[in-house]
Amino acid sequence: xxxxxxxxxxxxxxxxxxxxxxxxxxxxxxxxxxxxxxxxxxxxxxxxxxxxxxxxxxxxxxxxxxxxxxxxxxxxxxxxxxxxxxxxxxxxxxxxxxxxxxxxxxxxxxxxxxxxxxxxxxxxxxxxxxxxxxxxxxxxxxxxxxxxxxxxxxxxxxxxxxxxxxxxxxxxxxxxxxxxxxxxxxxxxxxxxxxxxxxxxxxxxxxxxxxxxxxxxxxxxxxxxxxxxxxxxxxxxxxxxxxxxxxxxxxxxxxxxxxxxxxxxxxxxxxxxxxxxxxxxxxxxxxxxxxxxxxxxxxxxxxxxxxxxxxxxxxxxxxxxxxxxxxxxxxxxxxxxxxxxxxxxxxxxxxxxxxxxxxxxxxxxxxxxxxxxxxxxxxxxxxxxxxxxxxxxxxxxxxxxxxxxxxxxxxxxxxxxxxxxxxxxxxxxxxxxxx
Amino acid sequence: xxxxxxxxxxxxxxxxxxxxxxxxxxxxxxxxxxxxxxxxxxxxxxxxxxxxxxxxxxxxxxxxxxxxxxxxxxxxxxxxxxxxxxxxxxxxxxxxxxxxxxxxxxxxxxxxxxxxxxxxxxxxxxxxxxxxxxxxxxxxxxxxxxxxxxxxxxxxxxxxxxxxxxxxxxxxxxxxxxxxxxxxxxxxxx
Ligand SMILES: Cc1cc2nc3c(=O)[nH]c(=O)nc-3n(C[C@H](O)[C@H](O)[C@H](O)COP(=O)(O)O)c2cc1C
Ligand code: SF4
Ligand code: FES
Numbered sequence: 051x052x053x054x055x056x057x058x059x060x061x062x063x064x065x066x067x068x069x070x071x072x073x074x075x076x077x078x079x080x081x082x083x084x085x086x087x088x089x090x091x092x093x094x095x096x097x098x099x100x101x102x103x104x105x106x107x108x109x110x111x112x113x114x115x116x117x118x119x120x121x122x123x124x125x126x127x128x129x130x131x132x133x134x135x136x137x138x139x140x141x142x143x144x145x146x147x148x149x150x151x152x153x154x155x156x157x158x159x160x161x162x163x164x165x166x167x168x169x170x171x172x173x174x175x176x177x178x179x180x181x182x183x184x185x186x187x188x189x190x191x192x193x194x195x196x197x198x199x200x201x202x203x204x205x206x207x208x209x210x211x212x213x214x215x216x217x218x219x220x221x222x223x224x225x226x227x228x229x230x231x232x233x234x235x236x237x238x239x240x241x242x243x244x245x246x247x248x249x250x251x252x253x254x255x256x257x258x259x260x261x262x263x264x265x266x267x268x269x270x271x272x273x274x275x276x277x278x279x280x281x282x283x284x285x286x287x288x289x290x291x292x293x294x295x296x297x298x299x300x301x302x303x304x305x306x307x308x309x310x311x312x313x314x315x316x317x318x319x320x321x322x323x324x325x326x327x328x329x330x331x332x333x334x335x336x337x338x339x340x341x342x343x344x345x346x347x348x349x350x351x352x353x354x355x356x357x358x359x360x361x362x363x364x365x366x367x368x369x370x371x372x373x374x375x376x377x378x379x380x381x382x383x384x385x386x387x388x389x390x391x392x393x394x395x396x397x398x399x400x401x402x403x404x405x406x407x408x409x410x411x412x413x414x415x416x417x418x419x420x421x422x423x424x425x426x427x428x429x430x431x432x433x434x435x436x437x438x439x440x441x442x443x444x445x446x447x448x449x450x451x452x453x454x455x456x457x458x459x460x461x462x463x464x465x466x467x468x469x470x471x472x473x474x475x476x477x478x479x480x481x482x483x484x485x
Numbered sequence: 486x487x488x489x490x491x492x493x494x495x496x497x498x499x500x501x502x503x504x505x506x507x508x509x510x511x512x513x514x515x516x517x518x519x520x521x522x523x524x525x526x527x528x529x530x531x532x533x534x535x536x537x538x539x540x541x542x543x544x545x546x547x548x549x550x551x552x553x554x555x556x557x558x559x560x561x562x563x564x565x566x567x568x569x570x571x572x573x574x575x576x577x578x579x580x581x582x583x584x585x586x587x588x589x590x591x592x593x594x595x596x597x598x599x600x601x602x603x604x605x606x607x608x609x610x611x612x613x614x615x616x617x618x619x620x621x622x623x624x625x626x627x628x629x630x631x632x633x634x635x636x637x638x639x640x641x642x643x644x645x646x647x648x649x650x651x652x653x654x655x656x657x658x659x660x661x662x663x664x665x666x667x668x669x670x671x672x673x674x675x
Binding site: 221343 | 510516547554575610614
C-alpha cells in the first residue's frame with residue numbers, strides 16, 4: 051500500500067490530514083468540519099460570505115490566480131433562474147496532482163467549500179466535474195456527498211434551514227482541454243469540449259446557459275477554513291498581494307516527490323531541496339517548471355525565486371497549477387520539451403488554426419531533431435512556430451502554453467538545442483542519439 | 486437483436502431527467518454502453534442516440550472526442566500508461582517496453598492473443614508523485630518497476646476472475662468495504 055506523499059498537519063488545507071478516516075463525515079465533523087457551512091447557512095448573508103472571502107485575499111488555484119470573491123460577485127444577484135457553482139476537478143496539467151491529493155484525503159472539505167460557494171452566489175446546486183481517470187477520488191466524493199445528505203447537511207433543509215443545497219458529480223472522459231473552464235462547460239452540457247469565445251463570460255451565461263462560477267478544487271477546499279477562522283486570519287500568511295497557503299506538487303528528479311502545502315512566498319529552493327529532498331546524490335537541478343508544464347521554465351540557477359504569484363508573473367512565468375517538475379543534469383531538455391509538445395498537440399481541440407497546425411509542426415520538427423536530422427532550419431522553424439502559438443492568436447491558453455515550452459527552453463538552453471541541431475549529438479543523454 | 490440489453494436501454498432512457506438539460510446524459514449513457522460491451526460499436530452508439538432522441542452523428546462526434554471512449558475492441562484489462570514528462574523522467578519508456586513484452590503486443594491498442602490485455606500511452610494521470618504510474622482496472626498502480634509490471638500481468642493471467650472480486654490498488658487506503666453488490670464500474674475493465 052503506497053503511503054500518501056505530501057504534507058500532513060499543515061497550516062490550512064492539510065491541517066487534519068493524517069488523521070485516520072478523515073474522509074468519513076463523522077471524523078471530519080468531530081475535528082470542526084461543517085462548522086463553516088453551518089455558520090453560513092444559519093447566520094450569514096451571501097454578501098457577508100463574499101466579504102469574508104474577499105478579506106482573505108484568496109485567489110483561484112486553478113492556474114489563473116483570479117480573486118475568488120470577485121469572481122463570485124460577478125454572478126448577478128437578481129437572476130430569476132438557477133445559478134451554478136461548477137467545480138473544476140479535471141486536473142490534467144502535467145506535473146499537477148494536488149487536487150487529487152485533496153479529494154482523496156478530505157472530500158468533505160471540497161463538498162463543504164462548494165456548498166458555501168453555492169450559497170454565496172445565491173444558487174442551490176453545485177456540479178463537480180471530475181476527470182474520468184480519477185476513480186478513487188470519485189468514489190470518495192460520491193460516498194461523502196451521500197453521507198452529507200444523510201446527515202442533513204445537504205438537501206432541502208441544511209442545518210434545519212430552508213435553503214436547499216445540492217451537489218452533483220459529473221465524470222469527464224479524458225481530454226485535457228476540459229480543464230479550460232468554458233470547454234468544461236461544453237462538456238458538462240454533453241458536447242465536444244471546445245472552448246467558447248467570450249463574452250459572454252460564465253458568470254453571465256455559464257452551465258446550461260445560466261450564471262455560473264467555475265472554481266478549482268483547491269480554491270474551494272480552502273473556503274471552509276476561511277469561514278471558520280476569518281478572512282483576516284488567512285491573510286496573515288503569504289505575501290503582500292498573494293495571500294495564504296497553497297498546494298504544490300513536486301515531481302521528476304527529486305528524492306521525495308509529493309504534494310506539499312506551502313506558505314506563498316517561500317522559495318523554490320525551499321520546496322525542492324528541503325520539502326522534496328532535493329536532487330539525487332551527485333545530481334543538480336538543471337531546470338524546473340514552476341507551475342505546471344504550461345509555466346515557462348526557470349533554470350536551476352534561479353532556485354531562489356520566490357513563489358509569490360506576482361513576482362513570478364514579473365519573470366514572465368507563473369505559479370499556475372502548482373505543479374513543479376524538476377529535471378536534473380542527467381536529462382535532456384530538448385527531449386523533455388519534445389514530449390510536452392506531443393502532449394499539447396494531442397490535446398489541442400482543433401478549433402484555432404495556429405494551435406492545431408502550430409503544435410503539430412512543432413512535434414514533427416522535434417521528431418526530426420531527435421532523429422539527428424536537425425539543422426539551422428529546424429532552429430529557425432521552432433522559433434517561428436513558438437511565436438505563432440503565442441500572443442493571443444488562440445482562443446484559449448493551450449496554444450500559448452505550447453509556445454512557452456518551446457520559447458522558454460530554447461531561451462535558457464540554446465546550447466542543447468544547437469548541439470542537437472547542428473552537431474547531431476547530445477552530451478546529456480548520449481545514448482539517445484546513438485540509439 | 487439490439488446491441489445493448491433492454492434493461493440497459495431503459496436505464497439510459499432514465500438518465501436525461503437527472504440533468505438540467507437532457508443532452509448532458511450523452512456521456513453517462515455512452516459509459517453504460519461501453520461497460521456492457523467493452524467498447525462502443527456503431528450499433529451501440531446509434532441505439533444510445535435513439536434512446537436519448539439525439540442524432541447518431543452527434544453521439545459519435547462526442548464519443549470520438551474523448552480518449553476514454555473506445556471505438557475498437559480492447560483487452561479485458563487495459564493498461565493506461567502515463568508517458569508524460571514526470572513519468573518519463575522516472576522511466577516510463579522502460580515501463581512501456583516491459584509491458585509490451587509481458588503481454589505480447591507490438592503497439593498501443595493491440596489486444597493480446599488471449600484477449601486479456603491491451604495498453605495505451607496516455608497523458609499525465611495526475612499522480613506524478615508516484616511516477617511512473619498506470620491506470621489499470623479503475624485503480625492506479627504506482628512506483629512501477631519491471632518487476633511490478635510482470636506481477637500485475639501475471640496476477641491477472643492466474644486469476645481471471647480477479648477483477649470481479651475487486652482489485653485493491655496500492656493507492657487505496659480505505660478499509661475494504663463489504664462487497665455484497667459490486668460497484669458496476671469495477672465489474673469490467675473499460
Ligand atoms: C488549457 C487550460 C487547461 C486548464 N486546466 C485546468 C484544470 O485542470 N483545473 C483547473 O482548476 N483549472 C484549469 N484551467 C483554468 C480554468 O480555466 C479556470 O481558470 C479555473 O478552473 C478557475 O478556477 P479558480 O478561479 O478557482 O482557479 C485551465 C485553463 C486552460 C487554459
Ligand atoms: S488554443 Fe488550441 S485548445 Fe484552445 S481553443 Fe484554440 S485550438 Fe482549442
Ligand atoms: S506525468 Fe505521469 S502522472 Fe503526471
